[in-house]
Amino acid sequence: MPGEKPKSQHYVQRAYLEGFQDPALEKNGEGFIWVYMPGKSPFRQRPERVARRNYYYCHEREEQRQFQAEHGLQKLEDVALPVLRQLRERRFGLSPEDRLTFAGYIALSHTRVPTFERSIDRISSLIAAKQLEFVTNDKRALEWTVAKIRERTGENIDPEEYRKKLTGGTVEVKQASREWSLRQMFEMMLFLQQVVFHMNWTFLLAPEDDPGFLTSDNPVSLF
Numbered sequence: 001m002p003g004e005k006p007k008s009q010h011y012v013q014r015a016y017l018e019g020f021q022d023p024a025l026e027k028n029g030e031g032f033i034w035v036y037m038p039g040k041s042p043f044r045q046r047p048e049r050v051a052r053r054n055y056y057y058c059h060e061r062e063e064q065r066q067f068q069a070e071h072g073l074q075k076l077e078d079v080a081l082p083v084l085r086q087l088r089e090r091r092f093g094l095s096p097e098d099r100l101t102f103a104g105y106i107a108l109s110h111t112r113v114p115t116f117e118r119s120i121d122r123i124s125s126l127i128a129a130k131q132l133e134f135v136t137n138d139k140r141a142l143e144w145t146v147a148k149i150r151e152r153t154g155e156n157i158d159p160e161e162y163r164k165k166l167t168g169g170t171v172e173v174k175q176a177s178r179e180w181s182l183r184q185m186f187e188m189m190l191f192l193q194q195v196v197f198h199m200n201w202t203f204l205l206a207p208e209d210d211p212g213f214l215t216s217d218n219p220v221s222l223f
Helices: 014-020 068-088 096-111 114-136 139-153 159-167 178-197
Strands: 008-010 033-035 043-045 052-054 059-061 064-066
Touching: 014 033, 014 068, 059 178, 068 096, 068 178, 096 178, 114 139, 114 159, 114 178, 139 159
Parallel strands: none
Antiparallel strands: 008 052, 033 043, 059 064
């Protein structure tokens, strides 16, 4: 990836997407995949222009955009790429080290996408909402929370008024820290890597003359 601070960041790896290029177009030296979107006619697009967002793996710290997550992803992709190429060549005999590496690649393909981010943020918001519900129904917890806010901000808050504010239907609980979401992405990847590693693996081969091999912007789903 060119430059130290890439703007356009893929949430599905470009090298993975290249495996879905139209073979008929590849024979003519053209690298395109077909893109299907709700309500639109299918259109062809180059892999480098698909499944990407500007600064998707960045977060702000002290008013500076941080790129550590993107650089970490790039290193993990570089390690897994030889194994991905080996499997594309239908050489399925993997050493334990390569199997662990590719298990991490599969796990990361699940956790690096917007679907996972929305899911983990929603779960976090629901947990926080439950915690607030507990606080509003427990006098001692409410007084302790108000004291902590007063200590941090210096604001004099009446516990009962604060309870009314929380239960008045105007407070929305939302997980908005991108840094937290990115940390969850890597932590869950490490957990799922071990799960995938110990699974029984089966490789399914699409016929070479079959043009109907599909993937999606959420390429790994867990059941």
